[in-house]
Amino acid sequence: MNDSYDAIVYDLDGTLVRLAVDWEETAKRIKPIIRTHGGNANADDALDLLPVAEEIGAADAIEPHLAAAECAGARQSERLPIMDELVEAAAPVGICSLNCEKACRIALAAHDISKDIGAIIGRDSVSERKPHPEPLLAAVEKLGVRPERTLFVGDSDSDQETARRAGTAFRGV
Template structure:
């Protein structure tokens, strides 16, 4: 086998921001607050997780608005429930993602997912998107006692796919992915087609992907074949 390519999920393989923000707004609606987040303007916030979305929404309330203590902790499980019920309404794979997975597999590379999304939700989403069978391993936020940027989830993804760390790299979209790769001692390609776009170049990744069409050639260069 030529090597192992490990993917982050949200913001890397798929644009999940619309469904994530809809779940957060459902929490706000339940409190009579209306939609505090915008699915387009706040897409980047969505990729920082459920609690980040809740905090961002609450921060937009008028100064005289009274929120019950612990609202974030109360609403977080509700957000996950809303999200689980409508996980793939707006979510789509990024252009070229599925074709790139096919070409990587044809070249003999094994594929894995390493995400900070709860594993049950990640499994459901990958199945809904029709690509779960492309990945030999899937490591979620709660698969291990630690999550990215700790290198252990990445290592578990590589080993679960039957690969070797020295013959692997990560494809991601955040500073967390950059730090994960550094901690694991592997290279990272960050995508330029997510909400932050070319701004991710500030993290000095070994490569920037501007379209998934570029990934098979990068894998051939880094992993051979």
């Protein structure tokens, strides 16, 4: 199946690795920041608070907390079976993640992935985030291929929607 694509782009968390992040604990550190900026901080998952923070102009204030949790979680992440597929892929590969770029790089290093990853696009690499197509299209462009010749592998409805909006094929895991 993968031989019919010029490149494969993978999501990180839940696809290649499982980050060891306590999102509820991270949310507890972020909620006071959201409230200080006048936002509704009812979510118990820190990543669910990101859209709220963006809406009220507090994304930059919570980013260090999210990134720190992701980077720490990347060091202790669990390698998932799809990582073997990435390592063995003959086509160029990239990563497009809702996590910060540094966490993506730390997770790869933590699992001794030495394969050349042609594009690593995290939440902080471009101005938009998934399911907007910009992150995936940035990875595709960096790999030097066309979207319609690219497979995006991910684990969520948001990943599938990102692929649809970017014009790539999608495979869920």
